[in-house]
Amino acid sequence: MIIILKPDPDPTQLESLQSWLRSRDLDIHMSQGQTSTIMGLVGDTTVVDIGQIRMFDIVEDVKRVQEPYKKANRKFHPQDTVIPLGEGTIGGGSFTLIAGPCSVESKEQILVVAQEVKRAGATALRGGAYKPRTSPYAFQGMREEGIALLLEARAATGLPIVTELMDASDLGAFEHVDVIQVGARNMQNFALLKVLGKIDKPILLKRGLAATIEELLMSAEYIMANGNEQVILCERGIRTFEVATRNTLDLSAIPVLKELTHLPIIVDPSHATGVARYVRPLSLAALAAGADGLIVEVHNDPAHAKCDGAQSLTPEAFSELSDAIAEMLPIVHKAVIPAR
Amino acid sequence: MIIILKPDPDPTQLESLQSWLRSRDLDIHMSQGQTSTIMGLVGDTTVVDIGQIRMFDIVEDVKRVQEPYKKANRKFHPQDTVIPLGEGTIGGGSFTLIAGPCSVESKEQILVVAQEVKRAGATALRGGAYKPRTSPYAFQGMREEGIALLLEARAATGLPIVTELMDASDLGAFEHVDVIQVGARNMQNFALLKVLGKIDKPILLKRGLAATIEELLMSAEYIMANGNEQVILCERGIRTFEVATRNTLDLSAIPVLKELTHLPIIVDPSHATGVARYVRPLSLAALAAGADGLIVEVHNDPAHAKCDGAQSLTPEAFSELSDAIAEMLPIVHKAVIPAR
């Protein structure tokens, strides 16, 4: 961390700042320029609040040099994290294809979709049982019953289950779930993140609509700092001024994250665009950009889906996408030189 | 709600769409133009998912005519909601001044600040006991102990207490709190909103960093639909590309919200800007734009605050702000013609 002082700092205040910094176990290196003095801080600055340093009148500006996250940081953990999922893994060179409906709606629906996506090459089944809905009047999901149906679908197909938890008090129902998803709107629900940090199960953490890449990593850090290092990051679009798609899918985040962190990164083109016919080109783009997998909405009858039908692929379209991915994958593996 | 059909819609699909709509208790008014057919829907469209209608192949576009919220809607509740707070009220012409430190740090600190802000004209005391922090390594608040100290400060000063709840499982500790705050990052924590809809206490609901005004009202609707109609809205800055301030305070939201809803609206210039010296001009601007009050950070020793010191006013600066408000208030009341 670097502190730039205003010209001619008051010596008493300077002493006060220095002792405040030393009390946080930081070594100080002073560098006197012609017009300004710079203090370089050495030590663990992760825990220092920049805002507090700015409070000192003699401080012109403060700049962070180190990232404020440790456990998620590739610098301290150069090898890719590889997370077991069913018979395969997420990360480490495999390409994960998670597919399924926005919501679990009925036994028949989830079983049909599970079989269809399994046949088409999916490696895991997604499905919402607890649904975050903007409107209190919209369908809120089948809850425990939905989880039970997902587990039936797993029993029938062998596909591991990915589903969203919205509230720590429902955690009991997720005991047999394979991967717990944290939704975009809960990315900074720190109480929830802390609870998930104490369990032994992979967490699929979706990027918030207004979250920077650094904040996404800080939320991963919350989970990891509490003991659970199995975090899968998910880019799912950020909120911008553009209205042609529901959100703006930030595929640049993939090479950036590959550089900054060792955690696997998957992409959700369905929620990002909100439009089924854009899912295919953006899925292939995510693959080409270096993503470790996709999470895609598939519904056997999109026109009658209880939520987000407009963004769901039919099983046929998903199968074609899966074939296209299989064909492109060897080329990408050859072509994509690791970002580092 | 209006549905625009593509030219020459397939009659079978049209029949299917019409029966789908009628099954949702909607009357359909067909309007045949030269190049397109328009369906006008009459009935309660609040619960209809636009995305599902878009799934029908014959549909070109769907437009909402009515707002998707009812209880928060001024159309159905023209009178301003007025919420009792201590010996006064929020809304209905009064100007509420909530002040206090970012975090409760010690008995001495909160008592001193409470007395100072009371003397300066504050009508309520704010202070964080459960703190949402981006970093897991930052100070997370004094929790139950912090609530107890806030209640001591209330006993000493008579100021009602406003403090943030992050997790429904902590609700027990908030029994004697006057107003429960929902932070910006939890604005769409729907599980939390539902719980707060079932209690009998005013809720101060902060706008999320990427939340539209409509989404803010939908979150208010979550609380109200569950039975608690005492919701105070709070504009606290949205996330944009501008970096000169921490967030971009959206003061236009005040006249817009005054038009759309009967709920009171307050403004948080401290979190919006992140810079103490911008708090005063933006506080006066919020007043002039028609806000019902402010929530402002005040700390007796900003340089040593455990969080967000850079945005905290000293008690002296707050007192001067309070005086300026008192002087401007009668002019504003005279000058601001209600938005409707």
Add this chain to the structure above:
Amino acid sequence: MIIILKPDPDPTQLESLQSWLRSRDLDIHMSQGQTSTIMGLVGDTTVVDIGQIRMFDIVEDVKRVQEPYKKANRKFHPQDTVIPLGEGTIGGGSFTLIAGPCSVESKEQILVVAQEVKRAGATALRGGAYKPRTSPYAFQGMREEGIALLLEARAATGLPIVTELMDASDLGAFEHVDVIQVGARNMQNFALLKVLGKIDKPILLKRGLAATIEELLMSAEYIMANGNEQVILCERGIRTFEVATRNTLDLSAIPVLKELTHLPIIVDPSHATGVARYVRPLSLAALAAGADGLIVEVHNDPAHAKCDGAQSLTPEAFSELSDAIAEMLPIVHKAVIPAR
């Protein structure tokens, strides 16, 4: 276009609105619902200003049904526009690779880069002669002399030349240039667009940092409405809150634009990210998403480039990228089912 009236509209005002609409050659279809009346307008609504309709007191809302652009609209021109460039084309199934330095700096530099990118497979040479720089104190380009050097490079390599025009008064110097580029900051410089609409040369139109996809098409429409239909669209990143990359590359714009317009679309990953090591993964992603080509910065000595060295590929890295594209291209052509 659809106009939603407020309940119980005043008959005199309604008559006034109707006559205003008829005076614009629009047919009106009234549709009376229970709670609101809807007017459907038939005719050329492209030229109607929605804001003016909103001025009528009886109007609740106005919604556009048709896009406000005609010549750029795929509905009226279903076939892809294919633009000749050198010995090849842009659009229509080819993949265009435009490469070169940010700025022309010297004869030696541009000749070396031109030969290198030609060898690596580029189909056109880019290079800035007139430079838009945020700071008046930064290098502003070699101007006429730079154009002359580009033409020398063309003579030596056969590569057609793409370079930016900032001011119509400099147009004379661009007589022998193959493609004129309009920079992101000039996308809504309507005076410039009109002038470029009157010449017979392809225009590469970059999307503005805050421009919606519709606005990009409206700017293309400006050029086309003035007579020049050879417009190449370029996605180069939009401005969002994310700071990890210079801008946020919006690859969703590719399938959206492919649907809305017949014009070719290329992608500039260099300016979008500002970071050379992200150019490769995002180039491949753009290809996979269906782009018609790329415009990439390449410099023989990035560390000593007079501008934007940080985002420039070395000729070696560009050559590797070109090889990867060549390998992926047949798979993509097979895999990418046209968006329509």
Add this chain to the structure above:
Amino acid sequence: MIIILKPDPDPTQLESLQSWLRSRDLDIHMSQGQTSTIMGLVGDTTVVDIGQIRMFDIVEDVKRVQEPYKKANRKFHPQDTVIPLGEGTIGGGSFTLIAGPCSVESKEQILVVAQEVKRAGATALRGGAYKPRTSPYAFQGMREEGIALLLEARAATGLPIVTELMDASDLGAFEHVDVIQVGARNMQNFALLKVLGKIDKPILLKRGLAATIEELLMSAEYIMANGNEQVILCERGIRTFEVATRNTLDLSAIPVLKELTHLPIIVDPSHATGVARYVRPLSLAALAAGADGLIVEVHNDPAHAKCDGAQSLTPEAFSELSDAIAEMLPIVHKAVIPAR
């Protein structure tokens, strides 16, 4: 400027970086920490391109300490710039009220509006003669004829004239105009800015929709560096995700700009919101936040305005606004402690 080096920098590269910096007349102060080395640069870093420094492999990061603008910088010019306008001034404590229609439409229209706004207290007349319109099919303004009508209105009322120039080639028509406006979409039309830097007339520079405050100041610097120091800054809303208003008026920019620059700052609430009934509360808010004036759209017959009628005040509403401002002004002058 501060350069943070990667651990253990290669000595040859370090030497190369140092000589590159010295060749730009910068003194280097090395500061060796435990984990990283910091270089502090002393000298005129305004002209140094950060991107080029980042190109050196040994560089971890670069941070600017000084603002990249000089002439617009309050540090080097502490006194407020005061610009003569008609019989009064802009800046320096006066409050300027510029009012008039979006477009000049006819002699009668502009004369009536000019007289009305004069009577209501306006200090200058605005009116568009050359109109930037998103659509090539929309009304493009009366051009030279419009300027002539504005001059007639000035002759009749004494109000100085403010009108927009879109293209340097039209400058001749602006000879007798009092203030030349640069529109938001031309804020980074650097060719235009350079031309305006060479004339002797105040320039009203509107902030671009995606322009940061620093970029606005850099555009002012373009004009000033070319010799014209009479620049009036105008906040008119930035583009964000919020759709309830056309743009998001950034009133925080006022105290920020007051701190950074000595140039006067006015606010355009009409274009920012696009809605006439929000103009009044936001005008008063701009005043309270410390703006030096307003530019407001007023039309004698908004329903029949040729552009932007929806955001135009009637003369009556403007007169009421002007009265409210007059009443609030002495309180604000007393209440607003200068930002410095």
